[in-house]
Amino acid sequence: MALAFGFSRSRLLNRRISHPADPVLRLWLAFSSTSASPSASEPSSAATGGRAATIREGRAEILADDSNSVFYNKAQVNNRDISIAVLRSFILRRHEEHAIRLRKGGPKDAALSEQAKAPKVLEALAASGLRAIRYALEVEGIGDVIAIDNNEVAIEACKKNIHLNSSLESSKVVPHLGDARVYMLTHPKEFDVVDLDPYGSPASFLDSAVQCVADGGILMCSATDMAVLAGGNAEVCFSKYGSYPLRGKYCHEMALRILLACIESHAVRHKRYIVPIISVHMDFYIRVFVRIFTLSPVLLSFPDTLFP
Template sequence: MDVIDLFKQDLSFSVEAEWSKSNLVNNRDISIAVLRSFILKRHEEYAARSRKAGPGDTTLSAQAKYKEPKVLEALAASGLRAIRYAVEVDGIGEVTAVDNNEAAVEACKKNIQHNGSLASSKVVPHHADARVYMLTHPKEFDVVDLDPYGSPAAFLDSAVQCVADGGILMCSATDMAVLAGGNAEVCFSKYGSYPLRGKHCHEMALRILLACIESHAIRHKRYIVPIISVHMDFYIRVFVRIFTSASTVKSSPLKLAHVYQCTGCNSFYLQNIGRIHSKDKENIAVPNFRLTLPEVCSECGHQFVMGGPLWSYPIHDKVWAASILSDIHAMREAYPAYPKISAILSSVSEELLEAPLFVSLHNLCAILKCTTPTMVMLQCAIRNAGYQVSGSHVDPLALKTDAPMSVIWDIMRCWVKLHPVKHRPGNHPGNVILSQEPKFQAKFSRVLGASVTRKRARFMPNPEKYWGPGTKAGRNPRTFQMDNRN
């Protein structure tokens, strides 16, 4: 807990003072929580491998000794995060802090000296271009942390090659205007996907980043397994494990999908890029059939736009989420941003994994111009219709569900019958939707499990007015500004 950053002191910042504003350290805290969980997992996997091998096994993999995970912080700046990893995470190996700015590397060296023997013995500063460094150290690091100011796209190809088998890539993106649909051309050029505007845009941003990492990984016969993918404050961060398997790579098209979204009512439908085809008792991934959607939206009659491709498989691993959550509960004093990361991980651990993207209660009611039912009422109606439903950590008004859009709209039609809206002339989407009769009678009565019963916060308010990203760090370390994600 005694990490000191000299340059923060020069600027009259102290790490302790920053920690008192817990929202400033969310990113580092969640990374440390994932790292602790990863080290436990590595121990478990090593023990399982040893048990399986048995005492008489003389193969190299069976005889390999357990090694503490090596960490690379690829864009380290003054090295504060690398030092925190070394000082705070038990069982961690060497932490290499790479930066391409000579002054930043000098700053990192001084910070290491001033943070005790543990930092000095574990953190190794290095002046290099992160891309070249990662390319020249293939599969060498168990953990690679990429936290650029902006897009990580330029670093992904070398990063996926640098992670050891079963290792973890931690990757942030702060170019949310691009990823969330504000600049679709730039998103396509950087990430190879078209984003779509909508309430689910931040989850779509996570899925575009995951699809992009996967597309880089499969070029090197590797694939990703997401552990946790979060949207926090004004950026996204994903934690994925990377494995090598030429046969698994072949099924990558099954994990990617295009999204068709109605321009009138925002109904959306996913179409996987690939499908399974069984041939000679073998399942192979082949191009999917053409889209089965009608030419225009069957709810409101408007055209569809196509976005993606995006990652359509689960974006979290619930077992990991639960393990990380129990770790941060047990060590809450060790996490300055405990309230925030605990809220996010609680929400993450409850998310429905089989339902990519979500509908927004706000959006449904805005289209129909009707009074708003409570989240619990709508969740009950979806459950009563025989489908699963959950919230999402990215939006308090999100409904993630496996119910088709037609069922959601029928539930809303039933709601409007109970709470009539004023008739408005015209052919806008709400009128067209309400002109159709629902195909079943929705029940809004309470069912068990539809509401959040545990009194634990899922969303935290912003810490101050005009909360948002800081300015980009300058070239001179004396002018380094704390970006809000430190």
């Protein structure tokens, strides 16, 4: 299943579908149910002088103050909504794949037993932990959610927000202080889902991210440096993504293709490849969802078959 969506704020403007409708309908229903959840609310007016207020988004609540010392981006609500919808669809797809492999009656290898487990999620740039908490609360069947940040203030805020959402589901979120790149490099093929949503370019995280995703897992990646990707500065784009952009009406689609090509180039270096699931341009950023697999020894023996 490969989709390309164009969003403007919360409205679906353009959809190109080239595959059967059933998985598309499942994803759309998942997104609709996510969007129906309570939207982000403004902090209470009682929050003055830096005192904590409560912000509600979906089923999660977080503490926020007037200084926004731990960054909360209200404009990314749709980003988090569609990520939850994709995660729900991904888990359903994993169950289907597991059932198919069981019906085939093949040997019960390690990959099959891993597929039966609840998917383990890594949020590489956690900040307040809102995204990780929403995943734990709103995605049924999800496993542990590791929330990493290299800012001590952010990790403390994440712990407070987990406590605020005191429930069995929110306890799945495990905050961790450290460098996301180092953590991903030291945990190869350990996570079924890796979420990258940096402020700016994700280029510095991609090489470690493609190594961290388990076989058949999904990498969710955002890029907000649209001026670079859309042709505003071709030299910077080449230094970060290895591609020269052109300015034109198609600049947003080109930005998606540049990001996908960059992820693919990192994956191939480690004998892996990607399968794009959804590519989205929304407001001021792009976001792609790709599954990552390891190349089989047969394909590696005949490299000319990789790029027909």
